[in-house]
Amino acid sequence: xxxxxxxxxxxxxxxxxxxxxxxxxxxxxxxxxxxxxxxxxxxxxxxxxxxxxxxxxxxxxxxxxxxxxxxxxxxxxxxxxxxxxxxxxxxxxxxxxxxxxxxxxxxxxxxxxxxxxxxxxxxxxxxxxxxxxxxxxxxxxxxxxxxxxxxxxxxxxxxxxxxxxxxxxxxxxxxxxxxxxxxxxxxxxxxxxxxxxxxxxxxxxxxxxxxxxxxxxxxxxxx
Numbered sequence: 001x002x003x004x005x006x007x008x009x010x011x012x013x014x015x016x017x018x019x020x021x022x023x024x025x026x027x028x029x030x031x032x033x034x035x036x037x038x039x040x041x042x043x044x045x046x047x048x049x050x051x052x053x054x055x056x057x058x059x060x061x062x063x064x065x066x067x068x069x070x071x072x073x074x075x076x077x078x079x080x081x082x083x084x085x086x087x088x089x090x091x092x093x094x095x096x097x098x099x100x101x102x103x104x105x106x107x108x109x110x111x112x113x114x115x116x117x118x119x120x121x122x123x124x125x126x127x128x129x130x131x132x133x134x135x136x137x138x139x140x141x142x143x144x145x146x147x148x149x150x151x152x153x154x155x156x157x158x159x160x161x162x163x164x165x166x167x168x169x170x171x172x173x174x175x176x177x178x179x180x181x182x183x184x185x186x187x188x189x190x191x192x193x194x195x196x197x198x199x200x201x202x203x204x205x206x207x208x209x210x211x212x213x214x215x216x217x218x219x220x221x222x223x
Contacts, residue, residue: 006175013037013184016135024180025139032179033057035149035171036136037186038072039129040100040193040210042170044152044178045072045145054114054145060177061147062155068117070102070124071143072133079103079125082110082143089198095218096196097127098134100210104197115145122199132184148192149174163190196220 007027011020024034028047033056035044044060046053048071057069073079076094083105085093093103102124107116116123126146128134137144150162153173165173167188171181194215195207203220205212216222 006178007180008171009180009182011132011182011184013186014131016132018135021132021135021139024136024182027180028053028136028140028144033060034180034182035174035178036132036180036182037130037184037189038126038133038146039098040191041189042149043146044149044174045147047140048112048115048143048145051112051114054112057145057147058114060152063147065114066118068123069115070126070146071115072126072128072137072146073143074134074137075127078137078143079105079127082108083123083125084108086198086201088201088203092196092198092203092215092218092220096211096215098129099127099214100129100191100193101215102126102193102195102207104195104199104206106199120199124195126193132182150190152177 009020009024011017031050031053033046033053035042044057046057079085104122104124107121107123111123153165153170154162192209194209194212196215197204197206204223205215205220206223
């Protein structure tokens with residue numbers, strides 16, 4: 001169905017319909033920006049390789065060009081295409097994926113400058129425990145940008161706390177700002193990912209989100 005200029009895709013959270021995934025993939029390849037569910041919060045994203053779409057995401061997020069954008073990969077080997085993964089980083093990542101973790105890693109040349117932190121040349125990468133997200137990445141053949149949609153929805157609204165926002169309100173706020181919305185039929189989630197800085201030999205937990213206790217158990221140090 002289509003509301004205004006935004007197409008809504010209703011996709012099963014555990015068994016994504018291939019026809020719908022293909023439709024979203026085609027839209028992403030054409031430069032679409034979409035609102036979609038992950039294993040944590042709803043995200044705004046696009047094809048990593050489409051510069052105009054990445055620029056739109058930055059504008060929506062009101063994110064300065066020196067702030068990196070997180071993106072989703074499908075596996076540890078997929079991460080290694082876009083980041084330099086040390087032995088110590090490898091050991092902890094393989095224990096935690098797929099899951100609610102963002103890994104800060106040094107980039108390879110495949111990461112567009114518009115996505116990375118230009119000074120540190122680092123980026124945030126996730127492998128989510130989300131059948132919809134993983135199906136999209138596999139179909140697209142490229143990582144998908146993933147930045148929290150909750151802060152975008154509340155920027156100019158009455159909500160001071162994102163947890164005050166309902167799913168209907170989130171969709172209403174983003175309608176017309178994104179090209180597509182994926183509705184997984186589930187309740188809105190509000191807990192963010194845990195962030196692990198893996199740019200040195202010691203993994204450092206820089207944000208306590210979902211699963212932070214498990215990250216500590218596998219050797220991450222709190223900031």
